[in-house]
Amino acid sequence: MPAAEFAPLAAPDLSGGVLTVDLAAIVANWKTLSALAAPGAAAGVVKADAYGCGAVAVGRALGAAGCITFFVALPEEGKALRAALPDAAIYVLNGLPPGACEAFAAARLRPVIGSLAELAEWEAFVSATGWAEGAALHLDTGMNRLGLRPEEAKALALRPRGKPLFSLVMSHYACADEHGHPLTARQLVTFREAAALFPGVPASLSNSAGLFLGSAAQFDLARPGYALYGGNPTPWTANPMRPVVRLDLSIVQSRIVPAGETVGYGARWTAPNTSRIAVVSAGYADGLLRTATAPGLAPVLGYIDGVACPMVGRISMDLAAFDVTAAPVEKVQRGDTIALLSERFGVDDYARAAGTVGYEVLTSLSQRYQRRHVGG
Numbered sequence: 001m002p003a004a005e006f007a008p009l010a011a012p013d014l015s016g017g018v019l020t021v022d023l024a025a026i027v028a029n030w031k032t033l034s035a036l037a038a039p040g041a042a043a044g045v046v047k048a049d050a051y052g053c054g055a056v057a058v059g060r061a062l063g064a065a066g067c068i069t070f071f072v073a074l075p076e077e078g079k080a081l082r083a084a085l086p087d088a089a090i091y092v093l094n095g096l097p098p099g100a101c102e103a104f105a106a107a108r109l110r111p112v113i114g115s116l117a118e119l120a121e122w123e124a125f126v127s128a129t130g131w132a133e134g135a136a137l138h139l140d141t142g143m144n145r146l147g148l149r150p151e152e153a154k155a156l157a158l159r160p161r162g163k164p165l166f167s168l169v170m171s172h173y174a175c176a177d178e179h180g181h182p183l184t185a186r187q188l189v190t191f192r193e194a195a196a197l198f199p200g201v202p203a204s205l206s207n208s209a210g211l212f213l214g215s216a217a218q219f220d221l222a223r224p225g226y227a228l229y230g231g232n233p234t235p236w237t238a239n240p241m242r243p244v245v246r247l248d249l250s251i252v253q254s255r256i257v258p259a260g261e262t263v264g265y266g267a268r269w270t271a272p273n274t275s276r277i278a279v280v281s282a283g284y285a286d287g288l289l290r291t292a293t294a295p296g297l298a299p300v301l302g303y304i305d306g307v308a309c310p311m312v313g314r315i316s317m318d319l320a321a322f323d324v325t326a327a328p329v330e331k332v333q334r335g336d337t338i339a340l341l342s343e344r345f346g347v348d349d350y351a352r353a354a355g356t357v358g359y360e361v362l363t364s365l366s367q368r369y370q371r372r373h374v375g376g
């Protein structure tokens, strides 16, 4: 069922808006991405509460569809996921905090080892306890964020081999979503060489965008996040993913603004004609990035019954305004809703209007919205 056809809520909505997450669309996107990863597999990246979509619900849905490997950023996130997924392999991307080995073992979390200091601490723990749950080795291939440098990886590979410490070697692209960026090709070559230093250990490189670089660029395990949630992993062309999130905001009131009067803080928008303005119960405290109403960028378009209604005036903390003059008047009454994120105007569209990336739009969606999971 496409996201547009969800029935409106019957019960009175006491929150400012309803965030609907289509779990069936997430699963369909995971299957699409798994086909691109074949003969390797696709994991599920569910950090930051599954990009705002709800890590436990998403983890359960993907687990039921056959996903057996997950990535979170923090051990706290991993603990919450472990409770929902007793058998999955759960990797923690941000690595091993000092003194955290026992906590990792207690929840059977696998650190993504990203520095020699983390490696030393994990190795000491493993040799003292015989712990064999596995860990990933992060190799830096040019992003200079996390991971062993190539010369550190070479030195590590030259050491006499004891018991296998790693269940995965991985690296991360810096620019895979920029079509033809030269760093992407360099990182692929560097990773191929570095991963070959650890024969027999499964390798993982692609994020969402990396899966669209062709089959020759795939390894054993892909790590898609953004594309699972309907974001466009190929921003230079049409979005191949199914939309996942829909955000319906509640109209607090509709009012007529005479021509020449202004709306909102700073009086930044002036009604060119007599206009009908709908004020909705969501603002920047709900993750409506305030830069979206800065002049010069694309308009933010809410939709009512298929009619585009531009957001006008500055976004307040808890309120925002739309020019709904073009919408049917009976659809813009108190208690009605306006769709801000839908398949007509999605996460990537809002990001363009706000001068940012859809990742930030998704992960900013606040906990004040009522979250509704469908298709699970």
Ligand SMILES: *Cc1c(COP(=O)(O)O)cnc(C)c1O
Pocket (backbone or CB within 6 Å): 045, 047, 093, 171, 172, 206, 207, 208, 209, 223, 224, 225, 226, 227
């Ligand atoms: C966030 C993250 C991913 C997922 O990236 P997307 O672009 O969302 O698919 C994969 N790997 C690492 C190391 C990450 O930090």
